[in-house]
Amino acid sequence: MKRVxxxxxxxxxxxxxxxxxxATAASADPPQPLPADEAILGRPSDAFHVESVTxxxxxxxxxxxxxxxxxxxxxxxxSERTNVLEPQLEILASQGDRLKHRFWVxxxxxxxxxxxxxDRTPASxxxxxxxxxxxxxxxxDWAATYVADAVTGVTMNSGVHLEEPFRSWHAxxxxxxxxxxxxxxxxxxxxxxxxxxxxxxxxxxxxxxxxRSTDTASLGITQILTATTVVNVNYGLTLQRGELGNTWNxxxxxxxxxxxxxxxxxxxxxxxxxxxxxxxxxxxxLRLYYRFYADxxxxxxxxxxxxxxQRLSPHVYIGALYRFYTQTGVDFFATLANPNAALRTxxxxxAPLDSHTVGGKVVVDLPVSPSLxxxxxxxxxxxxxxxxxxxxxxxxxxxxYRF
Amino acid sequence: MSSRxxxxxxxxxxxxxxxxxxxxxRAHLADPMMGVTGEPLDAARRQKLxxxxxGAAGGDGAAAxxxxxxx
Numbered sequence: 001m002k003r004v005x006x007x008x009x010x011x012x013x014x015x016x017x018x019x020x021x022x023a024t025a026a027s028a029d030p031p032q033p034l035p036a037d038e039a040i041l042g043r044p045s046d047a048f049h050v051e052s053v054t055x056x057x058x059x060x061x062x063x064x065x066x067x068x069x070x071x072x073x074x075x076x077x078x079s080e081r082t083n084v085l086e087p088q089l090e091i092l093a094s095q096g097d098r099l100k101h102r103f104w105v106x107x108x109x110x111x112x113x114x115x116x117x118x119d120r121t122p123a124s125x126x127x128x129x130x131x132x133x134x135x136x137x138x139x140x141d142w143a144a145t146y147v148a149d150a151v152t153g154v155t156m157n158s159g160v161h162l163e164e165p166f167r168s169w170h171a172x173x174x175x176x177x178x179x180x181x182x183x184x185x186x187x188x189x190x191x192x193x194x195x196x197x198x199x200x201x202x203x204x205x206x207x208x209x210x211x212r213s214t215d216t217a218s219l220g221i222t223q224i225l226t227a228t229t230v231v232n233v234n235y236g237l238t239l240q241r242g243e244l245g246n247t248w249n250x251x252x253x254x255x256x257x258x259x260x261x262x263x264x265x266x267x268x269x270x271x272x273x274x275x276x277x278x279x280x281x282x283x284x285x286l287r288l289y290y291r292f293y294a295d296x297x298x299x300x301x302x303x304x305x306x307x308x309x310q311r312l313s314p315h316v317y318i319g320a321l322y323r324f325y326t327q328t329g330v331d332f333f334a335t336l337a338n339p340n341a342a343l344r345t346x347x348x349x350x351a352p353l354d355s356h357t358v359g360g361k362v363v364v365d366l367p368v369s370p371s372l373x374x375x376x377x378x379x380x381x382x383x384x385x386x387x388x389x390x391x392x393x394x395x396x397x398x399x400x401y402r403f
Numbered sequence: 404m405s406s407r408x409x410x411x412x413x414x415x416x417x418x419x420x421x422x423x424x425x426x427x428x429r430a431h432l433a434d435p436m437m438g439v440t441g442e443p444l445d446a447a448r449r450q451k452l453x454x455x456x457x458g459a460a461g462g463d464g465a466a467a468x469x470x471x472x473x474x
Contacts, residue, residue: 056444060452086451088444106447180423216461222439227428232439238461269461275439285436293459301459309436317436327458350458365435378442384452394452398444 046096053091054376054400060084064390066348067335068249068261070202075252075336076346080390085109097147104141104159111135137163141170151178155189165198185222191215199243202250202260212242220273228279238269251346253339261345262332269295284310289323298331299350305357316364321382323357348388355386359394365402376400 062082069078091103141159148154153176161168174189193214199207218236225231242265249261276288289305305323312318329352332343359382366375378398385391424432431437440446454460 054444056448058448086448088447090444104443104447106451181426183423214461224424224429224432227424228431230432230437230439236461240461269459271459271461277437277439279431279434279437285434287436287439287441291459295459299458301457303453303459307441311434311436319436325453325457325459330458349456353457355457363435378445380445384456386456390456392452392456396445396448398442 049094050403051092051094052400052402054089054398056088056090056378056396056398058086058088058394058396060086060392060394062390062392064348064386066388066390067252067346068348070250070258074256074258077335077348077389080348083111100145100147102141102143102145102157104139104143106139106141108137109135110137135164137161137166139168151182152176157191163197165200166195167197168193168195170194183224186220187222188217188219190217195242197243197247200248202248202258204248210243210247212240212244214238214240230277232273232275234271234273234275236271236273238267238271240267240269241265245345245347249345249347251337251344252335253337255339259337259339259344261347262341262343263345264297264343267295267297269293282310284308293327297350299327299329301325301327315366316362319361319363319380321357321359321361323355325355325357326353328352348386348390351388353386353388355384357382357384359383361396372401372403374402376402 060083062080062084064080065072065077066080067076067078069076069080071081072078086109087107089103089105091101093101093103095101139159139161141157143155143157145153145155155174155176156172157174158171159169161170170191170193172189172191174187176185176187178185194211195214196209196211199210201207216236216238218234220232220234222230222232244265244267245261245263247260250258251261253259270293272292274288274290278286278288280286285308287305287307287309289303289307291301291303293299293301293303303323303325305321307319307321309317309319330345330350332341332345333347333351334341334344335346337344337346359380361378361380364375364377366377367373368375376399378396380394380396382394382396383392384394435442441449
């Protein structure tokens with residue numbers, strides 16, 4: 001959990017006024033002990049209380065070509081045309097003053113070259129022909145945070161991912177501790193994923209099951225530097241083992257035919273992330289992000305991002321985003337591979353590439369009533385494009401209810 | 404920037420970090436625009452985009468794997 005601790009403004013202000021008023025009235029009397037928080041605010045209820053419900057729907061419209069795709073000439077590149085519709089639901093709830101819950105349900109509806117229709121008579125469909133079928137994937141994720149004391153929180157999360165040829169389970173444990181009156185927050189977490197999926201060959205025929213595990217550990221620190229500046233640094237390590245490809249990617253060979261992708265069965269990934277947010281004097285904010293990545297497949301990546309936001313009124317702000325990313329590609333990437341190579345991939349995601357993202361958004365938070373504190377609306381558009389022939393238009397819309 | 408310059412910047416940042424900011428001066432930090440990680444659902448869809456279209460997933464608390472067999 002990497003959130004900055006924020007002041008609990010309405011309740012704190014009310015309590016402060018009450019304390020000041022009672023202290024003033026009693027100034028002539030002998031000092032009295034201050035009333036406890038519960039005497040002022042009332043005893044917090046242990047009942048389950050929904051704090052917010054948020055939905056977001058995002059549309060990804062992708063065009064491009066990659067040498068791993070068979071939707072094109074034998075030696076490629078083939079089409080990577082796809083459409084993805086991604087609804088998400090998030091519910092935040094509290095249970096007393098020590099327990100917080102987060103339920104998150106993302107769904108992907110993919111219309112593209114997918115394994116959805118393969119291994120059915122008359123046989124091999126999507127992987128060797130056109131992008132046609134529809135594939136639906138869903139996930140349920142539950143995180144519970146126990147607030148041990150004013151400065152310590154422990155979060156446990158677990159979830160399951162369901163997709164037609166694919167199952168995944170995950171669990172994680174994290175902790176945060178704040179220091180210096182909340183100026184510094186240190187966080188650490190570990191998580192483990194287990195994926196279990198059908199194995200296909202490049203002609204679309206099924207060959208039993210494959211699996212992989214993914215274990216991650218990360219450590220981060222968030223620091224308030226000034227009344228307008230906050231920074232965060234995070235380092236993480238991920239170890240993956242098992243079948244690390246999707247099993248149906250193909251590689252053009254020097255023999256003028258296609259062969260299967262051959263990948264190592266282990267991958268160790270490192271990532272170091274730096275984030276900063278700076279409030280600007282004209283009621284705006286600048287959010288900066290840099291990420292360094294390296295793994296033992298030889299891929300080194302750098303991502304840099306800046307997002308400038310401007311508040312137009314107490315309830316409306318707008319934002320503009322630019323992100324640049326560059327990567328070296330893995331050591332065994334080839335668009336025309338030797339058939340005797342021990343390792344090979346033509347996956348365009350693992351190639352040397354640069355990518356750019358530009359976008360903007362409008363965010364509105366409308367106050368409603370004491371019981372429905374605000375309605376949150378966000379609409380955004382982004383354009384993503386890579387130097388190795390991939391482009392995407394992204395539309396996103398979020399609606400939230402804050403109780 | 405030289406290594407001495409980097410050290411000076413780090414030292415200045417560390418020294419600033421030692422001064423506690425009073426709660427009543429943190430109003431700007433509570434503004435939704437100031438979240439270092441952004442809105443959770445927006446961050447999730449962005450991360451999924453980059454994880455599945457680039458080769459650098461995982462490592463920073465967001466695990467690679469766990470969906471669609473393409474990471």
